[in-house]
Amino acid sequence: MNPTQRLALFVLLAPAILWLGLLIVLPHVEILILSFSERVAPRVYAFGAGNYLEFFTEPLYWRTFARTAIMSIAVTAITLVLAFPIALYIARVAQGRLKAMLLLLCLLPFWVSELVRTLGWMILLRETGVVSYLLRAAGLADQPVELLYNDGAVILGLVYGGLLFMIVPLANALESLEPAVVEAGFDLGGSRWTVLRRIVIPHAMPGIVAGSIIVFMLTVGNFATPVLLGGKNGLWFTEQIYAQFITRFNWPQGSAFGMLLLLLSSAIVWAGLRLTGQSLGTTLRQA
Amino acid sequence: MATTSDLDLVNVTKRFGSHAAVDDVTFSVAPGEFFSILGPSGCGKTTLMRMIAGFENPTSGDIRIRGKSMVGVPANRRPVNMVFQSLALFPMMNVGENVAYGLTCRGVSRSEAEERANRMLERVGLKGFGERRVTALSGGQRQRVAIARCLVLEPTLVLLDEPLGALDLKLREHMKIELKQLQATFNTTFAYITHDQSEALVMSDRIAVMNQGRFEQVGSPRELYHNPATPFVASFVGETNRWQGEVVSSSGGTVALQLPSGTVTQGTGHALQKSAVAFVRPEAVALAQSQPALRDLPNRFEGRVSAVLFDGANSSLLIDTLGFDQPVRAVLPQAGPLAGIEVGAPIHVGWTADAMKVFAA
Structure with a gap:
């Protein structure tokens, strides 16, 4: 590579390097350093792992942490189960305009902000909301029903938000499956279930893993949906981070929590990849 | 059954x-x-x-x-x-x-x-x-x-x-x-x-x-x-020559077919209307350097080699033949006196009435 080429390459890469460096690497290094500083006296900080110890000794913290992890996995699983038939339909059955329209329909809710979408759910689910009213009108309930502020509402909101990010990689993966391969599966005596289990799902595996990683990451790091739909019962780990940074102004503690969340999601993604025998490379290509 | x-x-x-x-x-x-x-x-x-x-x-x-x-x-x-x-x-x-x-x-x-x-x-x-x-x-x-x-x-x-x-x-x-x-x-x-x-x-x-x-x-x-x-x-299975013409007489399966140039050929076919199409396989076309060798064939024509399509055992000749609007295709044997024939050489072609299948067009 001659010097001009090297310069051109550098100039072309500069925005990406700056973006990654300034917005991702630098803050994380800062947070990592911050998370290891303990307050020993007012305005005096020393190096130590006290913030991390605090996490393990205070049950509220690690229980919220575990709850976030388990519920995120549940949300990912539910999203996958819901998205699979939709993606199958879009990829294998729908043709031409219908296909484009269905994908657009999936995309449409994302034209408004996450906050507005979540508020939409609140209008539907609150005590004086649409669902409660309909239940009473149909005679299924004799007093207003509060459907907000429970785990179900949080899961509902998060699944809704994640659906598109599951459908797109899944539909991509399913689209590349040659129709003749599916027909051969039937021709050789396979039932619908056998063909799905032995041919369609193995083929879609990179898409399944890619979609699951994206949905899981979005869910674990979500803030507005658990706070608004879960209320005080939301208990999402991001709320703990928010509380440390903003309410209690304890940045070192918040940084430690942030680092823990990063470790958690990385560990679960790694475990998911190991479990399904997929590599990050093939998965990213699919997404 | x-x-x-x-x-x-x-x-x-x-x-x-x-x-x-x-x-x-x-x-x-x-x-x-x-x-x-x-x-x-x-x-x-x-x-x-x-x-x-x-x-x-x-x-x-x-x-x-x-x-x-x-x-x-x-x-x-x-x-x-x-x-x-x-x-x-x-x-x-x-x-x-x-x-x-x-x-x-x-x-x-x-x-x-x-x-x-x-x-x-x-x-x-x-x-x-x-x-x-x-x-x-x-x-x-x-x-x-x-x-x-x-x-x-x-x-x-x-x-x-x-x-x-x-x-x-x-x-x-x-x-x-x-x-x-x-x-x-x-x-x-x-x-x-x-x-x-x-x-x-x-x-x-x-x-x-x-x-x-x-x-x-x-x-x-x-x-x-x-x-x-x-x-x-006839045209889809195997190589064949195909000519269009008019039936001038037909009796007992034998048909006389007149090509647009006026040349009359003898073929076989049944129950025909006036306009007809005839097929002859390239391997049914006999080649000779002199007229007498083809004496017994009802269809005999003179022509000139317009192309040699060499393909080993599947080699063939295209022959511009008097009275035919398209060149006659014939198999070229890779042994014998004609093996080395060149473009432009005069040649005699002929075939039996049996080899020429005539169908209503």
């Missing part, structure tokens, strides 16, 4: 909207027979095959396998297996799993299925390939896996949808012979569809020539080649 044939199609019609892709087709295939359906692309042969396999339902008519009607029976319950044009091997499974797939679908235990798959792989010459990925196989090997995957299920009928189309010429020639041999060893009934007349002629016991949804003629390769029933069969 139903008990002596493996496959019977009775008045099968398939319409897509108002277009009849398959139009009132009836035929039977005997056990152990290699039956080919030969036709140009778009003639309906793939639709026909998909109806036999169970991926399409006929609009009307009946499909019977060993006398049992298959209408309404889904593809996975039919004793028919298909070798797809793309082969459609399962890329997510290794070779052994591909072959064992059908057996496990039937509830055969994993270990037995694996053993039977290995035995089948051995019979098609792929011993020890069980653990390989299908993507790591050559074209010919993939072909054999696709066939083994069907044969391991011992189906009544194997359908083959132009499986040699994707192979290069050399391998295709080799696979033609191999397929025929496989079919003979397993004694399974094969129904083979192709647009390649040479594949059909080489491998088949019987061929049905299909055009625009209908069967033009069903017969042995020799019958089709030497006694075509329709002008389509």
